[in-house]
Amino acid sequence: MSVEPRSLHRAPRNPGSQSALRQRNQQRIMESLLNAGSLTQAELSRQTGLSTATVSNIVKIMADDGLVSTAPTTSSGRRAVSVSLNSDGAVAVGIDVGRTHVRVIIASFDYRILAERSVPLPLGHLALEGVQAAAKLLEELLQETGLSHSAVVGAGVGIPGPIDSRTNTVLQGAILPEWVGINILELLESALKVPVYIDNDANLGALAQVTWGPHSSINDLIFIKIGSGIGAGLILGGSSHYGHIGVTGEIGHATISEQGLICRCGNRGCLETVASTAIMIELLSRGAAKPVTTEDIVRLAIGGDSATLRVLDDAGQAVGRAMANVANLLNPEVIVVGGPLAELGDILLEPIRRGLIRHSVPLIGESTQLAMSSMGNRAEALGGTALVFQQQGIHATT
Amino acid sequence: MSVEPRSLHRAPRNPGSQSALRQRNQQRIMESLLNAGSLTQAELSRQTGLSTATVSNIVKIMADDGLVSTAPTTSSGRRAVSVSLNSDGAVAVGIDVGRTHVRVIIASFDYRILAERSVPLPLGHLALEGVQAAAKLLEELLQETGLSHSAVVGAGVGIPGPIDSRTNTVLQGAILPEWVGINILELLESALKVPVYIDNDANLGALAQVTWGPHSSINDLIFIKIGSGIGAGLILGGSSHYGHIGVTGEIGHATISEQGLICRCGNRGCLETVASTAIMIELLSRGAAKPVTTEDIVRLAIGGDSATLRVLDDAGQAVGRAMANVANLLNPEVIVVGGPLAELGDILLEPIRRGLIRHSVPLIGESTQLAMSSMGNRAEALGGTALVFQQQGIHATT
Numbered sequence: 068m069s070v071e072p073r074s075l076h077r078a079p080r081n082p083g084s085q086s087a088l089r090q091r092n093q094q095r096i097m098e099s100l101l102n103a104g105s106l107t108q109a110e111l112s113r114q115t116g117l118s119t120a121t122v123s124n125i126v127k128i129m130a131d132d133g134l135v136s137t138a139p140t141t142s143s144g145r146r147a148v149s150v151s152l153n154s155d156g157a158v159a160v161g162i163d164v165g166r167t168h169v170r171v172i173i174a175s176f177d178y179r180i181l182a183e184r185s186v187p188l189p190l191g192h193l194a195l196e197g198v199q200a201a202a203k204l205l206e207e208l209l210q211e212t213g214l215s216h217s218a219v220v221g222a223g224v225g226i227p228g229p230i231d232s233r234t235n236t237v238l239q240g241a242i243l244p245e246w247v248g249i250n251i252l253e254l255l256e257s258a259l260k261v262p263v264y265i266d267n268d269a270n271l272g273a274l275a276q277v278t279w280g281p282h283s284s285i286n287d288l289i290f291i292k293i294g295s296g297i298g299a300g301l302i303l304g305g306s307s308h309y310g311h312i313g314v315t316g317e318i319g320h321a322t323i324s325e326q327g328l329i330c331r332c333g334n335r336g337c338l339e340t341v342a343s344t345a346i347m348i349e350l351l352s353r354g355a356a357k358p359v360t361t362e363d364i365v366r367l368a369i370g371g372d373s374a375t376l377r378v379l380d381d382a383g384q385a386v387g388r389a390m391a392n393v394a395n396l397l398n399p400e401v402i403v404v405g406g407p408l409a410e411l412g413d414i415l416l417e418p419i420r421r422g423l424i425r426h427s428v429p430l431i432g433e434s435t436q437l438a439m440s441s442m443g444n445r446a447e448a449l450g451g452t453a454l455v456f457q458q459q460g461i462h463a464t465t
Numbered sequence: 466m467s468v469e470p471r472s473l474h475r476a477p478r479n480p481g482s483q484s485a486l487r488q489r490n491q492q493r494i495m496e497s498l499l500n501a502g503s504l505t506q507a508e509l510s511r512q513t514g515l516s517t518a519t520v521s522n523i524v525k526i527m528a529d530d531g532l533v534s535t536a537p538t539t540s541s542g543r544r545a546v547s548v549s550l551n552s553d554g555a556v557a558v559g560i561d562v563g564r565t566h567v568r569v570i571i572a573s574f575d576y577r578i579l580a581e582r583s584v585p586l587p588l589g590h591l592a593l594e595g596v597q598a599a600a601k602l603l604e605e606l607l608q609e610t611g612l613s614h615s616a617v618v619g620a621g622v623g624i625p626g627p628i629d630s631r632t633n634t635v636l637q638g639a640i641l642p643e644w645v646g647i648n649i650l651e652l653l654e655s656a657l658k659v660p661v662y663i664d665n666d667a668n669l670g671a672l673a674q675v676t677w678g679p680h681s682s683i684n685d686l687i688f689i690k691i692g693s694g695i696g697a698g699l700i701l702g703g704s705s706h707y708g709h710i711g712v713t714g715e716i717g718h719a720t721i722s723e724q725g726l727i728c729r730c731g732n733r734g735c736l737e738t739v740a741s742t743a744i745m746i747e748l749l750s751r752g753a754a755k756p757v758t759t760e761d762i763v764r765l766a767i768g769g770d771s772a773t774l775r776v777l778d779d780a781g782q783a784v785g786r787a788m789a790n791v792a793n794l795l796n797p798e799v800i801v802v803g804g805p806l807a808e809l810g811d812i813l814l815e816p817i818r819r820g821l822i823r824h825s826v827p828l829i830g831e832s833t834q835l836a837m838s839s840m841g842n843r844a845e846a847l848g849g850t851a852l853v854f855q856q857q858g859i860h861a862t863t
Contacts, residue, residue: 073801088493088513088514092491092514098776112516115517116486116487116490116515116519117515117516117519118510118514118515118516119512119515119516121514146575148731157714173614211634229828231828237830238828239827271643286709287709288706293761299794301794301795303701303706304701304702304704304706305700305701308701308702308795309796310685310795310796310797310798311684311685311797311798311832311833312796312797312828312832313796313827314796314826315794315795315796315828317793317794317829318790318793318794320825320826321788321790321793322824332826332827334655334823334824334826335826347816388720391720392719392720392787392790393794395715395716395719396697396699396713396714396715396716396794396795397699397706397708397794398707398708398709398711398712399708399709399712400708401708410626425732426716426720426732427718427821428635428712428715428732429731430627430629430636430712431712431715431731432711434709434710435709441641
């Protein structure tokens with residue numbers, strides 16, 4: 068298996084190039100095998116429309132990568148080659164590096180979770196510490212499940228902040244200031260010793276929804292993560308959208324209040340200054356004996372505390388307003404809200420919906436589905452495995 | 466040639482379906498032929514990786530549609546079939562139906578404009594009048610250029626308003642109120658008697674930029690049209706983005722001023738209430754002997770009239786602010802501004818850029834290219850021809 072560094076941004080810049088063509092052909096073969104389990108090369112050729120020579124070449128590459136096995140067989144009395152997917156032999160790893168934890172999930176290519184664990188990290192940890200903790204956890208899980216290191220086809224890693232796709236560095240403005248400027252892809256590949264694909268947490272949340280969640284048939288889905296920062300992940304036309312340099316979904320910096328608070332991005336009155344968990348904690352801790360936590364906010368709101376409910380109502384409406392601009396622009400079928408407040412359900416969703424309907428074009432407000440994520444804090448790591456599936460030609464939406 | 470009604474939204478909902486596969490295969494063959502001009506079926510098979518049976522089937526369909534011609538030939542002393550593109554025999558038509566004009570362009574598949582003309586329409590014309598005028602103009606142009614009606618592979622038609630892709634009707638909130646609720650696709654197909662693809666004017670402006678304009682290598686481009694309404698057309702990942710029901714790019718209804726004027730969409734303080742040509746005309750006509758026109762605004766601004774410049778400066782900054790949200794979300798490489806004010810150049814672009822930089826995440830503000838469209842009032846009709854190219858498998862970006 069190749070361990071060459073490769074970038075996240077797999078979308079072919081030139082759709083007509085040979086490598087893009089090879090990738091599209093591999094995707095077709097993968098799709099056919101996922102549907103059928105096992106097929107002869109001749110059957111693969113008929114199902115995909117590809118020539119037998121093309122099928123044979125690509126099957127060889129996939130076998131070298133450990134994705135498929137081939138075996139001689141007979142078909143209508145003639146010799147043939149049977150191709151089947153290595154569902155256990157080849158696994159995808161999803162890793163979520165948060166501010167205070169790292170989570171690792173190992174999944175098979177037929178969507179079974181083989182192992183999963185999360186460990187705490189100290190707040191303000193350095194990138195190297197987070198990466199080393201992830202590598203250690205991965206080795207433990209592989210050992211426990213009896214999988215060899217070479218069975219890992221790739222690891223998809225979620226980073227809570229924007230990544231410059233030109234340099235693979237974490238950008239200023241990231242939620243993890245200790246990580247800024249570091250070439251995170253190189254660091255991860257040298258520690259994990261598998262091909263690594265990186266993406267930000269909101270994008271992985273979106274990918275998890277259409278891969279593992281209830282939205283696998285949705286082509287246009289937005290995942291909005293409300294945490295210490297606020298970001299959106301975009302599935303557009305069935306694929307993740309990365310834009311020109313990989314910095315997308317920055318709805319946390321939509322101007323909500325022209326003369327509002329100064330934001331860490333350098334602007335004023337950004338959505339994050341009125342609706343992040345950081346500002347909620349600041350507002351609710353004023354005059355309190357000790358600062359409230361995100362967990363406190365959830366507990367207090369469910370208990371009916373009026374100040375907490377008011378803060379959530381204001382924040383929700385502001386998120387809904389920013390969401391309306393997103394919906395007016397992109398016309399998604401579904402918008403999913405995730406992050407640590409998702410378990411609040413309708414307490415948070417109702418003011419968000421009010422803000423969305425108030426500020427969107429009527430037809431958009433009425434026709435856009437709005438839901439809370441049910442994946443909890445597993446969304447990012449599940450999305451990490453989905454990133455590996457996608458790289459191997461398994462479409463996000465099927 | 467088939468004249469069955471077909472919808473604008475060609476993006477396959479199910480990327481694995483047989484018809485989607487056929488379309489992708491046809492795209493590959495089209496791409497190879499556009500590069501090479503003429504190839505044998507065996508060469509097409511080698512270049513595309515498709516089997517000879519697949520190539521032969523698709524070439525037959527393309528020949529039936531008048532897109533290609535086949536001729537017997539020999540290759541290395543063996544009999545072969547040569548396939549070539551019918552560049553003159555098959556043409557694309559682009560039609561722009563505006564509030565006061567209709568424009569028709571006829572283009573060959575190798576990007577030559579064969580005919581072009583625009584005629585005025587009365588303000589407030591009915592849909593049927595606009596469509597009949599377009600049909601009459603098309604017949605005149607075909608006759609003058611000596612092309613037969615059957616040479617028209619399709620017509621791409623720009624409508625200045627949102628279209629519900631589920632019903633192909635023009636939606637409430639459209640700039641052409643007389644057209645609302647009409648099944649515009651049926652009306653156009655029965656008048657023009659060719660396959661019709663419809664789209665809104667901003668989407669066609671974006672498509673024109675990446676097909677006919679200087680941005681053919683750009684995968685992520687936003688076209689913002691400032692006119693009586695304000696809308697955006699989106700090229701994302703190299704293709705037009707249509708969303709769930711076809712209502713995208715509605716940035717004219719981003720809330721700019723929470724307590725601002727009531728907008729025709731039913732909300733308050735939308736971008737259109739502070740930056741459309743309609744509101745500029747209203748502001749500048751106050752106290753004037755007769756209402757100013759859009760042409761007056763251009764003339765007065767170039768002449769240095771201070772009230773006009775102030776109105777443009779305020780409008781430009783508001784457009785820049787809405788644009789910042791779009792750029793923060795989608796990270797386009799290029800944003801192009803079009804519409805009747807585009808000829809103002811830096812007079813309008815400078816306040817837009819100021820608003821964009823003020824309200825966007827710094828890295829996005831710095832790295833997004835901003836330009837005025839140089840296509841003038843031809844953008845939509847050129848985009849219409851591009852819509853036909855796209856349907857025939859010629860990618861927007863190559």
